Amino acid sequence: GQSLEQPSEVTAVEGAIVQINCTYQTSGFYGLSWYQQHDGGAPTFLSYNALDGLEETGRFSSFLSRSDSYGYLLLQELQMKDSASYFCAVDTGRRALTFGSGTRLQVQP
Amino acid sequence: DADVTQTPRNRITKTGKRIMLECSQTKGHDRMYWYRQDPGLGLRLIYYSFDVKDINKGEISDGYSVSRQAQAKFSLSLESAIPNQTALYFCATSDPKQGASYGYTFGSGTRLTVV
Numbered sequence: 001g002q003s004l005e006q007p008s009e010v011t012a013v014e015g016a017i018v019q020i021n022c023t024y025q026t027s028g029f030y031g032l033s034w035y036q037q038h039d040g041g042a043p044t045f046l047s048y049n050a051l052d053g054l055e056e057t058g059r060f061s062s063f064l065s066r067s068d069s070y071g072y073l074l075l076q077e078l079q080m081k082d083s084a085s086y087f088c089a090v091d092t093g094r095r096a097l098t099f100g101s102g103t104r105l106q107v108q109p
Numbered sequence: 110d111a112d113v114t115q116t117p118r119n120r121i122t123k124t125g126k127r128i129m130l131e132c133s134q135t136k137g138h139d140r141m142y143w144y145r146q147d148p149g150l151g152l153r154l155i156y157y158s159f160d161v162k163d164i165n166k167g168e169i170s171d172g173y174s175v176s177r178q179a180q181a182k183f184s185l186s187l188e189s190a191i192p193n194q195t196a197l198y199f200c201a202t203s204d205p206k207q208g209a210s211y212g213y214t215f216g217s218g219t220r221l222t223v224v
Contacts, residue, residue: 001168008149033209042199043152045212087151091209096142096167099150 002026002090004100011106012078020073020103022088025099030093032071037102038084046073048091075105083107112136115200115216122190122223130185130219139205141183142213145169146197155198157204158182160220190223197221 004024012018022032031050035043049055049064049071061074076081085104089097113134122128134141139160144152144167154167156175164177172194176184187194197220201213 031209033212035212042215042217043213044215048212050210050211089152089209093208095165096154096157097209097213098168099144099152100155101149 002092002098004088004090004098006086006088006100006103007103008101011075011108014078014080016078017074017076018078018105020031020086020105022069022071022073023099024069024088024090024100025080026069026090026092026098028092028094029066029069030091032062033089033091033097034060034062034073035087035089035099036084037087043057043087046086078107080107080109111217112214112217113200113202115198115219117219118217119220120222122221124191126190128187128221129188130187130198130200130221132183132185132216133181134200134202134214134216135181136181136204136214137180138202138214140203141175141177142201142203143175143183143185144199144201145165146199146218147171152199155185157188169208187221187223190221192223195221195223 006022034046037043047062064071085102089099141223165206200216
């Protein structure tokens with residue numbers, strides 16, 4: 001089966017940089033995805049890493065190390081609207097995504 | 110119109126009742142999914158369908174059934190609802206040609222309460 005671990009909560013101040021880590025154990029691995037979910041809303045897709053390294057999309061970047069079964073989401077220049085839950089999810093290529101339990105990010109003024 | 114529409118948005122039902130949650134999508138994707146979300150447990154997979162004739166159980170399928178009526182429609186049924194099925198339910202779709210790399214599109218969710 002698959003298992004993912006990520007911190008349950010992270011707090012940071014507006015304008016700062018925050019990193020949300022995700023470690024995973026899977027049988028078979030194609031890639032790691034990140035999703036954002038605001039309270040009361042639907043998850044929305046942020047990024048996907050299939051290869052080792054850093055992928056940058058605006059203020060958000062995502063990193064993957066396949067050899068360490070580890071990835072992280074990096075959020076820069078934090079804004080209040082970034083307060084949300086962030087989920088990592090593994091793609092094994094065989095079925096649907098398996099999601100982590102989520103990290104609740106609180107951005108303070 | 111939303112790409113993925115779930116109905117109803119909210120539902121309260123009694124223990125033992127049969128209930129159906131509906132999902133339709135306008136993205137033309139073959140793959141559809143049902144997930145359940147409980148506080149602190151993330152999204153857990155109930156069922157998924159890679160095309161109209163292909164339906165698969167997820168990690169928590171007991172007590173649930175699904176029907177893929179067409180490419181665009183994927184319904185989830187609770188045959189005899191019980192209180193621990195109280196949760197937020199999400200439907201999602203994805204493009205098999207792009208897999209997970211372009212992400213899943215989720216509906217707005219159905220909040221189900223079983224009393």
